Amino acid sequence: MPTSSHKIRLGFIGAGFIGQIAHIENYAQLTNCQLHAIADLRPKLLNQVADKYDIPHRYSSHQELLDDEQIDAVIVVTARSHTADIVKDCLLAGKHVFSEKPMAGNSDIASDLVQLAEQRGLVYCVGYMKRCDAGVVKAKSIFDDLLTNSTLGNLLQVSAQCYMGDSYCKAAGYIHGNEARPNMVNxxxxxxSFLNDEQKPIFARYVNVHSHLLNFLRHFMGCKxxxxxxxxxxxxxxxCVMRVNDTLITLETGEVEQKNxxxxxxxxxxxxxxxxxxxxALLRNVPATIELQQNAEVSQSTLxxxxxxxxxxxxATTFIESVLNIEVDSIISAKEALVDIELAEDIWKKLSN
Structure with a gap:
């Protein structure tokens, strides 16, 4: 088991766009881990990315990578439909795991993965990076103080919106490659299973895009x-309309044709x-912004x-620290991500009723 003095040896499964931009590059900047191995089904891209980041061990499949006994933890960034199966293989191989979200397409599969990680005594984290956003961390601290001190009175309602535009922000500096992507599973x-065939792909899209906001809301409200x-x-x-005790939550989500x-x-x-x-998501070095409006004798708005x-x-820092401090529950633990899928299912059950 890694100790605080040991650099965590990482294996990466997936060398594509998000793997490079959002993950490999960030882990490469940390001093308490080392990029040990990488696997991808595209040999040319595999070697180009490994050369760029000086990753010494290269494998043509995730199974080969998992046979490398020197690897402590694995970062899984593959097609969403393959994520759960690959994560299961990683856990069975005794590796700590970070995977992109969603961790699975339904709560049954997700629950099995959480239980497997717990049985094996392994850290399993899922990529809800907004909890790690410095602005979100600050906002959560302010929110908790407002609840504790009743500075603004009682919390009446929560209003959340996500109108998906372009989150890539013309990200650059990654290797495109010209090899075909591996076959996708539907x-x-x-x-x-409670959804009909027409609803299932829409649900899959909903969970992929909007589970971030579900995760955010639960983080602040402290429950499902x-x-x-x-x-x-x-x-x-x-x-969607939800409630926590006497507080109503309205959630408006959609996809629009705009850059913003x-x-x-x-x-x-x-x-x-x-x-x-x-x-x-890919707007580098720009955290969440916070506005506090106070309606006293003179209304004030503070940015x-x-x-x-x-x-x-x-x-990335949070995951490595979670591996080094395994006894402490991570804010991006798979147990938390499981609840997001359960909440998404609760939402869509209302549609089928």
Whole structure:
């Protein structure tokens, strides 16, 4: 088992765009881990990426990589429909695991993975990097203080929106490669069985895009909300109403044809509001922004900015620290990600009723 004085030896499964931009590059900048091995089904891309980041051990499949006994932990960034099976293989091989979200297409598969990690005594984390965003961390601290001190009175309602635009922000500096992507499995095959064939691919898309906001809401509210209502008249637009005790939560999600990424959450108190605006995922070194509105004798609006930083890099640091401190539950643990899938299923069950 790794100790605090041991550099965590990492293996990467997947050398594609997100793997390079959001993960390999960030781990390469950390001093308490080393890039030990990488696997990809595309041999040319595999070697180009390994050369760029000076990764010494290269494998043509994830099974070969998992046979490398020197690897402590594995970063899995593959097609979503393959993620759960590869994560299972990693856990069975005794490796700590970080995977991109969603961890699985339904809660049954996700639950099996969580149980397997716990049985093997392994760290398993999932990529909800917004919890690691420095702006989100600051906003959560402010929110908790507002609840504790009742500075703005009672929390009445929460309003959250995500209108998906372009989150890539013209990311550059990665190797494109000209080899065909590996065959994809239909994501709908992994959707919950209570959905019909038409709903399953829409659910898969919903979980992939909007589970980030579900994760965000649970993080702030401290529990899984109860779902009151859900409707989607179009695959591109959805409205959900949830509640936590006496607090209503409205969640509006959709996909629009625009460059701008619109995602924010407003916590509405009796005497003011806390507004957290989330940046596009690949907008480097731009954390979430915070606005605190206080309605006293004179209304005040305060913008709160934290230092420039990138959620993906903080996420990499969080995973390594989780491996080094295995007895401490991680804020990006798979146990948390499982609840996001369970909540998504609760939402879509309202549609099928």
């Amino acid at each position: 994501e709908a095959n992994f959707a919950p 909300p109860t779902v009151e209502y859900f409707n989607t008249l179009s695959p591109l637009a959805h409205v 990424w619109q995602e924010k959450c407003t916590f509405i108190f009796e005497k003011g509001q806390l507004i957290v605006t989330l940046p596009p 709160i900015q934290v230092d420039w930083s990138w959620a993906f890099k903080h996420q």
